[in-house]
Structure formats: C-alpha cells, structure tokens
Amino acid sequence: MSLLEVKDLQVRVEEREILHGLSLTVNPGQVHAIMGPNGSGKSTLSHVIAGKPGYEVTGGQILFRGEDLLEMEPNERAAKGVFLAFQYPVEIPGVTTWNFLHAALNAQRKARGEDEISSPAFLKKVREVAKSLNIPQDMLKRGVNVGFSGGEKKRNEILQMALFEPAVCILDEMDSGLDIDALRIAADGVNALRSPERAMVVITHYQRLLNYIVPDVVHVMSKGRVVKSGGKELALELEESGYAQFEDAA
Amino acid sequence: MPAVQETVERVRRIDVDQYRYGFETLIESDKAPKGLSEDTVRFISAKKNEPAWMLEWRLEAYRRWLTMTEPTWARVDYPKIDYQDIYYYAAPKPKKTLSSIDEIDPEILKTYEKLGIPLREVAILEGVEPPPGGEQTPNRKIAVDAVFDSVSVATTFQKELKAAGVIFMPISEAIREHPDLVQKYLGTVVPTSDNYFATLNSAVFSDGSFVYVPPGVRCPMELSTYFRINERNTGQFERTLIIADKGSYVSYLEGCTAPQRDENQLHAAVVELVTLDDAEIKYSTVQNWYPGNSEGKGGIYNFVTKRGDCRGRNSKISWTQVETGSAITWKYPSCILRGDNSSGEFYSIAISNGFQQVDSGTKMIHLGKNTSSRIISKGIAAGKSQNTYRGLVSAHRKATGARNYTACDSLLIGDKCGAHTVPYVEAKNSSATFEHEATTSKISEDVLFYCIQRGLSQEEAVGLVVNGFVKDVLQQLPMEFAVEAQKLISISLEGSVG
Ligand SMILES: Nc1ncnc2c1ncn2[C@@H]1O[C@H](COP(=O)(O)OP(=O)(O)OP(=O)(O)O)[C@@H](O)[C@H]1O
Ligand SMILES: [Mg+2]
Numbered sequence: 001m002s003l004l005e006v007k008d009l010q011v012r013v014e015e016r017e018i019l020h021g022l023s024l025t026v027n028p029g030q031v032h033a034i035m036g037p038n039g040s041g042k043s044t045l046s047h048v049i050a051g052k053p054g055y056e057v058t059g060g061q062i063l064f065r066g067e068d069l070l071e072m073e074p075n076e077r078a079a080k081g082v083f084l085a086f087q088y089p090v091e092i093p094g095v096t097t098w099n100f101l102h103a104a105l106n107a108q109r110k111a112r113g114e115d116e117i118s119s120p121a122f123l124k125k126v127r128e129v130a131k132s133l134n135i136p137q138d139m140l141k142r143g144v145n146v147g148f149s150g151g152e153k154k155r156n157e158i159l160q161m162a163l164f165e166p167a168v169c170i171l172d173e174m175d176s177g178l179d180i181d182a183l184r185i186a187a188d189g190v191n192a193l194r195s196p197e198r199a200m201v202v203i204t205h206y207q208r209l210l211n212y213i214v215p216d217v218v219h220v221m222s223k224g225r226v227v228k229s230g231g232k233e234l235a236l237e238l239e240e241s242g243y244a245q246f247e248d249a250a
Numbered sequence: 251m252p253a254v255q256e257t258v259e260r261v262r263r264i265d266v267d268q269y270r271y272g273f274e275t276l277i278e279s280d281k282a283p284k285g286l287s288e289d290t291v292r293f294i295s296a297k298k299n300e301p302a303w304m305l306e307w308r309l310e311a312y313r314r315w316l317t318m319t320e321p322t323w324a325r326v327d328y329p330k331i332d333y334q335d336i337y338y339y340a341a342p343k344p345k346k347t348l349s350s351i352d353e354i355d356p357e358i359l360k361t362y363e364k365l366g367i368p369l370r371e372v373a374i375l376e377g378v379e380p381p382p383g384g385e386q387t388p389n390r391k392i393a394v395d396a397v398f399d400s401v402s403v404a405t406t407f408q409k410e411l412k413a414a415g416v417i418f419m420p421i422s423e424a425i426r427e428h429p430d431l432v433q434k435y436l437g438t439v440v441p442t443s444d445n446y447f448a449t450l451n452s453a454v455f456s457d458g459s460f461v462y463v464p465p466g467v468r469c470p471m472e473l474s475t476y477f478r479i480n481e482r483n484t485g486q487f488e489r490t491l492i493i494a495d496k497g498s499y500v501s502y503l504e505g506c507t508a509p510q511r512d513e514n515q516l517h518a519a520v521v522e523l524v525t526l527d528d529a530e531i532k533y534s535t536v537q538n539w540y541p542g543n544s545e546g547k548g549g550i551y552n553f554v555t556k557r558g559d560c561r562g563r564n565s566k567i568s569w570t571q572v573e574t575g576s577a578i579t580w581k582y583p584s585c586i587l588r589g590d591n592s593s594g595e596f597y598s599i600a601i602s603n604g605f606q607q608v609d610s611g612t613k614m615i616h617l618g619k620n621t622s623s624r625i626i627s628k629g630i631a632a633g634k635s636q637n638t639y640r641g642l643v644s645a646h647r648k649a650t651g652a653r654n655y656t657a658c659d660s661l662l663i664g665d666k667c668g669a670h671t672v673p674y675v676e677a678k679n680s681s682a683t684f685e686h687e688a689t690t691s692k693i694s695e696d697v698l699f700y701c702i703q704r705g706l707s708q709e710e711a712v713g714l715v716v717n718g719f720v721k722d723v724l725q726q727l728p729m730e731f732a733v734e735a736q737k738l739i740s741i742s743l744e745g746s747v748g
Contacts, residue, residue: 052699078705090700094718100704103714108705143718160704 001066003028003199004049004168010059011041011048011224018044020224021060026168029196033210033235034203036221037243042203043087045221046170050084051077064168079111081167085157085174087203092144097156100144101126101163108164129162133189150177158189169193170201175209187212207239222246285334288312291453294339298422298456301429311442311452318446324609325638325670326578328551336516338454338487407471414470416500417462421489424460431462435493439522439559439586447518447580448555451487455520458488463498463529472728474503490521494529496562501532503731515540517576519554527562527589532570534727535583536735538742539575541606549577549606556583560592560621568595569612570726572735574742577606582640584613587621587649594623597723599735601716601742602635602667611641611672616652616682625656628720631667632743638669643684644676652682660690661719663712663743713740 004026011019018041026032034042048055049062051074062069069077092100106116117125130140135155145153154174161169171190175183190200190213202213210218210232218234219226220243227246228234283290291312295305320331411418417428425432442452459475475490494500517539523531533556542549552575558567569583585594596612614623623643631637637660645652660669671688693715701711716739717724724732 050703052703053695073707074699074702075705075707078703084703086700086703088696090694090697092697092701092715092718094721095714100701100714103710104701104704104706107707107710111705164704 002026002063003065004201005063006045006049006060007063008060009045009048009057009062011044012056012058013044013054017058018224019048022221022225023060024201024219024226026199026201028167028199029194030217031194031200031202031213031215033213033215033218033232034201034221035205035218035235035238040221041224042221043172044224046084046172046201046203049170050074050082075107076111078164078166079108081165083161083164083166083169085154085161085169085171087172087176089145089153089157091146091148093146095144096141097144098123098126098140101140101160104160105163126159126163129159132192133159133162134185135159151179151182154178155182155186155189158186162189162193165193167197168199168201170203172203173205174202175204175206183209184212207235210235220246284337286312286336286338286454290338294454294456297339298425300422300425303429303433304425307437307442308453311449312454314443315446315449315453318449320446324580324640325636325672326580326607326609328578328607331516331551333450339456410470415464415467416469417460418473419460421458421460421491422456424491428460428462431493432460432491435522435524436491437522439524439557440520440555445555447553448520451489451518451520451555455487455489458490458519459492460490461492461500461502463494463500465496465498465526467495467498469498469500472501472503474505476505486515486517486519488519490519492521492523492531492533494523494525494531494565496526497528499530499532501728502534503728504533504535505538505734515550517550517552517554519556521554521556521583523556523558523567525558525560525562525565525567525589525592528564529562530566530568531558532568533558533583534731535569535571535573536731536738537571537573537575537579538738540577541575541604541742542577544604550575552576552579552581554579554581556581557586558584558594559586560589560594560618562592563589563618564591565589566593566595568597568726570595570597570723571599571610572723572727572731572738573598573600573608573610574738576608579606579608579610581610582612584615585623586615586617587623587652588617589621590618591620592618593621595726596623596625596627597726598627599630599720599723599739600628600637600639601630601632601739602637603632603742604635605633606635608636609638609640611639613642614644614654616643616645616649616654618649620651621649622653623655625654625658626722627656627658628723629658629660629669630663630716630719630743631660631669632663634666636668636670638672640672640674642674642676643686644674645679645682645684647678649679650681652677652679652684654682654684656684656686656688658686658688659719660688661716662690662692665692709740709743712743716743 002025006022006024009019009022010017022045036042048057057070064080064082102122109116126140130137133155139152145156148156154177174186178186202215215232218230218232220228222243288309291308295308440448442449461473463469492502523533525531539550539552560567567585571583573579583596587594594614600608600610602608612625625641627639629637629639639658641656643654643656656673658671662669669690673686675684677684697715698711701714702708717736724735727735
C-alpha cells in the first residue's frame with residue numbers, strides 16, 4: 001500500500017481554485033521532490049495534507065495508509081505521523097522550545113495510546129538530536145523561534161522532525177535562508193531519517209538541495225497541477241531551462 | 251473554516267456553566283435583615299461585639315455613603331443595583347466561638363476541601379494526610395484565614411506566627427484585641443470617604459484579615475486568605491488591613507470563589523496596605539468569583555478598592571493579580587509612593603470570557619524622591635467579553651527622579667470581544683521618566699495551526715500560547731499559586747475553544 005496518495009485533489013481558497021486536480025503517490029522509503037514556480041500551489045498542497053483550516057477541498061481524496069486523511073483533525077494527522085516543516089515557522093513568545101516540544105511529543109504519544117515521556121528522558125533525547133543538528137542547547141531554552149535567525153528556524157523544524165519520527169515528512173523550502181554549511185547539516189539530518197518505512201516530500205526551488213537529499217522522483221508543478229514527473233535528472237533539466245516549457249502544459 | 255472563525259463559533263457555544271467551584275454548601279445561616287439602614291450597621295457592629303468607636307466609624311461612613319452616587323466612569327455596564335435587596339451580613343450557624351478547627355461545621359470544612367484549601371494544617375504537617383486536592387505536599391507552610399460569607403471561620407498556624415510576633419487574625423478579632431493598631435491604621439490608606447463602594451464597605455464590612463508584622467521580622471510563612479460567598483442574595487464586604495513595620499517583610503495570598511447563582515451578587519472589598527521604612531509587602535490575588543453563565547446571567551459584581559501606602563523610606567509594595575472570575579470587575583490596586591526611594595509594582599493577568607466585563611488597572615502615585623514603579627499588565631479577552639486596562643501614573647511636583655515603566659499587552663481570542671487601554675500620565679515634575687508600551691494582538695491562526703500540526707489539540711494550543719503570553723506575570727507569583735493560576739487560566743479559557 002502506498003503511504004500517501006493524493007488523488008485528483010481540487011482545492012479552493014476564498015472562492016478561487018488553487019489546485020485543479022492534483023495527483024501524487026508516495027511509497028514508503030521514497031523521497032519525492034516537488035519543484036515549480038512561485039504561486040503554483042506547492043505550499044497549498046502541503047497545508048491541505050497537514051489540515052490547515054481555510055482551504056476548501058472541492059474534489060478528490062488524500063489517503064494516508066489507505067485511510068481518509070481529510071476526515072482527520074490536524075493533530076490526529078500529526079499523531080499518525082504526518083509532519084510538515086513550514087516554509088515560514090512562527091514564533092511563540094513565552095513558551096520555551098523545550099516545553100513546547102515536550103508538550104507536543106506527549107500529546108502525540110497520548111493520542112497513540114503510548115505512555116508520556118518523562119522530563120529527564122525527554123531532555124536526554126532532545127539534547128542528542130540537537131547535538132547531531134549542531135543546534136546549541138541554549139536555543140532550546142528560548143521561546144519557540146523567538147529571535148531565531150532564518151536558518152535557526154529551519155533547523156528547529158528539522159529538530160522537531162527528528163524528534164517526532166513521523167512517517168511522512170513534508171519539507172516546504174527547508175533550504176531557503178540556510179547558508180551552505182547549515183544546508184549540509186540540515187540535509188544530513190534529513191538523510192539520517194531516511195528509512196524504508198518513511199517517506200519525504202521535499203519542496204524546493206533549487207536543484208542544489210537535491211544534490212544533498214537525492215530524490216527518487218521529481219515532480220514539476222505548475223498552476224495547481226503536476227505537469228511532469230521524472231527521475232532526479234529532471235531537476236537538472238529544470239535548472240537549465242526553467243519552467244517556461246511547462247507553463248503551456250498547465 | 252479558519253481556526254479563528256472556528257474559535258468564535260465555539261465561543262458561541264461557550265459553557266461558562268462549567269464553573270468548577272459553583273457548588274453550594276447547605277448550612278443554616280444567621281442573617282441580618284435584608285436591606286441597608288443605620289440599624290443594619292448597628293446589627294453588624296453588635297454581632298461583632300465591637301467597641302463604640304468602631305460603630306461610630308461605621309455610622310459616619312454610612313451617613314457619608316447616603317450622600318454619594320454610584321460611579322459611572324468605568325467601561326462596565328450593569329443594571330442598577332438595589333441596595334435594599336441585599337443581605338449585608340450572613341454567618342454560618344451555630345455561631346459559638348470556635349477554639350479549634352475541629353469545631354468548625356464539617357460542611358464548611360468540606361467546602362474548603364473541595365476548593366483545595368489546606369485548613370487541616372496539623373494533619374498535613376505531620377504528613378498524616380495529603381493536602382486536600384493536591385498531589386505533592388508543599389514544603390513551605392501557608393497560614394490560612396478562611397472567610398465564609400461574612401465571618402472568618404478559621405485561621406491556621408496562629409501559634410507559630412505568634413512566636414514570630416506576627417499578628418494574623420480576622421479583622422473582627424483585631425478590632426477587639428488590638429484596637430490601638432487598628433485605630434492607628436484603619437482608613438488611613440483608603441479613607442471612609444474615598445469612593446462609593448469603599449464607603450459602603452466601611453459602613454458594613456463584616457470580616458477580613460488583619461496582619462501586623464513587627465519591625466525587622468520576616469514573616470516565617472506565606473499568609474493566605476480564602477473568601478467564599480455562599481449565601482443567596484448576600485453581599486460580601488471584606489476588609490483587609492496589612493501593616494509591615496520597619497524592615498519587615500510579608501507575602502500575602504488571597505483567593506476567592508462563589509457558588510453559581512442566577513442573581514448577581516455584590517462583592518465590595520477594601521484592602522489597605524502600609525509599609526514603613528525598609529519594609530516590603532507582596533500581595534498576590536487569584537480571583538475566581540463566579541463569572542455568570544453562558545447567557546451572561548448571574549455572577550459576582552466585584553467592586554474592589556485596593557491600595558498600598560509606601561509610607562516609609564525604601565519601602566516596597568508589589569501587587570500581583572490573576573483575575574479570571576466575576577461578571578464585572580472594577581479594581582485598581584494602587585501604590586502611593588510616599589517614602590523616598592520607595593517602589594511599587596503591579597503585575598496583572600486579567601482574563602475575560604463569555605459576557606464578563608473587566609475594568610482593571612493600577613495607579614502609581616509618586617510623591618517621594620527617587621521613587622520607582624513598574625506596571626506589567628496582560629489582558630486576555632475571549633467570547634463576548636470586554637477587557638479594559640485603566641491606569642494612572644503621576645508624579646508630584648516634589649517627586650524628583652520618579653521613574654515608571656508600563657507595559658500593557660492585550661490578546662484577543664475571536665472577534666466578538668474587545669480590549670481597551672486607557673493610560674493616564676501626569677508628570678508635574680520635569681525630572682520624571684515615564685515609559686509606556688502597549689500592544690494589542692489577536693491570537694494568530696498561523697500560531698495555532700503550527701501547534702496543532704505538532705500534535706496539540708486546539709485547546710492545548712490556546713492554553714500554551716496564553717500561558718506564554720502571561721509568563722512574565724506568572725513568574726511573580728509564589729510557586730503554589732503559580733501552578734494554581736496556570737490551571738485556572740486553562741479552565742477559564744476552556745469555553746473559548748470548545
Ligand atoms: N489564504 C489565501 N488567500 C488567497 N490566496 C491564496 C491563499 N493562500 C494561497 N493563495 C494563492 O494560491 C496560490 C498558490 O500559493 P502557494 O503558497 O501554494 O504557492 P507556492 O507554490 O508555495 O509558491 P512559493 O514558491 O512562492 O512558495 C498563490 O497564487 C497564492 O496567492
Ligand atoms: Mg510556498
């Protein structure tokens with residue numbers, strides 16, 4: 001069974017259709033890259049999968065391990081293993097990163113019927129993960145993303161992904177705002193999470209990221225549809241010739 | 251549906267009726283005849299075996315009150331109060347003098363147990379019994395005075411406090427046992443003529459707490475009073491007077507609850523604090539009076555005058571309040587910075603939900619030289635509530651070097667509520683430095699979704715964001731209270747997200 005299956009998805013935002021019948025099948029162990037011009041609907045797709053309010057699904061389906069994802073509350077989806085690394089992570093003043101992660105992890109565990117993780121066990125775990133991603137300890141004591149640099153925010157997203165060990169990871173432009181070293185570290189973090197059970201959907205504008213996170217499949221999105229899919233060489237091709245050739249296809 | 255929209259929808263279905271402290275205790279009570287007259291005042295004074303001077307003081311206030319009119323400047327709206335339709339005094343029966351906790355009506359003890367108030371101090375101290383409602387035994391001791399309707403039913407840790415020289419007792423007892431102290435300070439911070447509700451209180455106050463900390467003494471434990479209104483149609487008019495003599499320190503906690511009632515109940519308290527040279531009082535309140543039901547029916551009218559007088563040099567008064575209850579709150583804990591180098595602080599969390607109306611804030615009156623004050627106010631409005639911060643910072647002509655920092659932040663949940671900030675500043679002295687910052691924000695949909703994507707429920711997400719928002723103030727509360735306040739914040743916002 002495929003892990004994530006998007007079938008002929010149609011989505012409206014404020015009376016305007018943004019996705020016009022989008023399909024995507026992601027199998028366990030795979031890495032999919034989605035590329036496409038600004039405004040083509042990449043973030044919209046990621047938000048709908050995660051269950052962000054404000055989007056109206058007017059047609060199609062999203063199945064997660066064969067279950068109807070659209071029927072689930074967003075936190076239920078998270079507990080089942082859907083993770084979205086946001087293009088623009090928000091700041092939450094007064095809530096320490098450490099507290100936030102602990103509360104979130106326990107909420108997920110509770111939803112799955114697992115025991116809560118104690119503070120010391122959690123601390124140990126989060127420290128290990130932070131270290132592997134080169135995230136300084138004191139960042140964990142600060143308010144969630146408050147005063148973090150763009151790159152630090154992105155790394156904090158990867159940290160959460162590593163901590164929650166989700167089944168499907170959607171990474172929306174995780175490379176934007178990262179310097180070259182930070183990009184490598186973050187990509188290593190993502191690669192370390194690749195496993196035969198887990199799948200990744202990597203949204204990016206730049207082929208460079210795909211040198212580090214090598215995809216199995218590359219999709220080109222334009223105007224709310226997938227207009228072409230291929231192997232990793234498709235990304236190189238895009239870098240050469242741009243999106244113009246696909247604009248008509250859409 | 252966008253999250254905020256959904257929040258609003260849920261607020262519509264809000265069930266403030268979930269109020270957890272809304273049970274009633276069935277005990278017989280001894281009441282004064284309904285209504286207010288000189289006879290009512292005499293009745294109360296006689297019930298308390300008060301000396302003649304006290305009765306005179308009350309009567310003077312009563313006569314004064316007759317000439318006054320109810321204030322209308324606050325941003326609150328309520329039907330006219332019929333002052334003749336209220337019982338001004340209700341005491342649980344039987345009314346014999348109590349010499350130990352065991353003599354208190356078990357029904358009342360049960361009530362306090364339900365509220366989680368540790369009256370059974372001995373058992374707790376001996377470790378025989380866990381504190382009612384609490385999991386962990388607090389290491390720090392808290393002496394409790396519990397006021398049930400109009401009378402004080404128990405004051406704990408009397409002996410230990412006495413050894414330290416600290417007087418902590420119902421004010422009705424203090425009037426009899428320490429008339430010199432009471433006469434010296436009562437009404438010197440909030441004069442009987444101060445304002446409509448304070449004057450009313452002066453005429454009919456029934457009980458409350460009295461604290462005197464002698465020079466150089468650091469009070470060995472937190473002092474605490476719990477107020478509960480139980481009787482139907484009664485008003486509660488408590489009076490608290492705290493004096494910290496030279497170089498002393500005391501931390502005082504106050505908590506309040508009331509049962510659910512369809513009719514509104516009046517609560518008009520007066521609290522007076524006095525600090526002499528180098529003394530400090532830290533006064534914390536967790537106010538959780540019944541806020542009314544989902545239609546806005548019932549609930550407490552909380553019209554309170556709280557004021558501290560930093561009378562001595564280098565003295566300090568700090569108010570911290572967490573206000574989650576009451577249908578209407580009208581309350582401005584203030585500091586008069588009279589002594590040179592004295593300082594005042596006001597930390598406030600005011601949460602309104604349903605149809606609650608809050609008009610609260612502080613006054614910092616700088617009179618002495620080099621005085622400083624700090625105001626941190628966090629208002630959270632949800633449902634159809636209105637939440638106003640009203641503050642005054644003033645520096646007298648002679649108050650050279652006065653400093654104030656004010657930060658007022660408001661957070662809105664949904665779009666049927668309102669937050670308002672009304673700051674007044676009067677600097678009659680050019681050397682004063684007053685800083686004011688204010689923000690109003692809506693709880694952001696993106697922030698909520700971020701939390702929910704990480705697995706938190708909508709409710710947990712709102713709780714987390716709000717607790718983050720109020721963190722600076724929560725940190726000012728003593729540990730046990732901070733934990734309680736945090737729970738209370740979640741409970742009072744429960745209706746706001748369904
Ligand atoms: N809340 C909204 N209201 C109105 N229009 C919206 C909303 N959200 C998205 N859109 C529109 O939908 C289209 C797709 O936006 P989306 O953010 O999904 O694009 P994207 O492919 O992620 O672009 P980028 O590469 O710039 O991140 C855009 O035209 C955008 O303006
Ligand atoms: Mg995008």
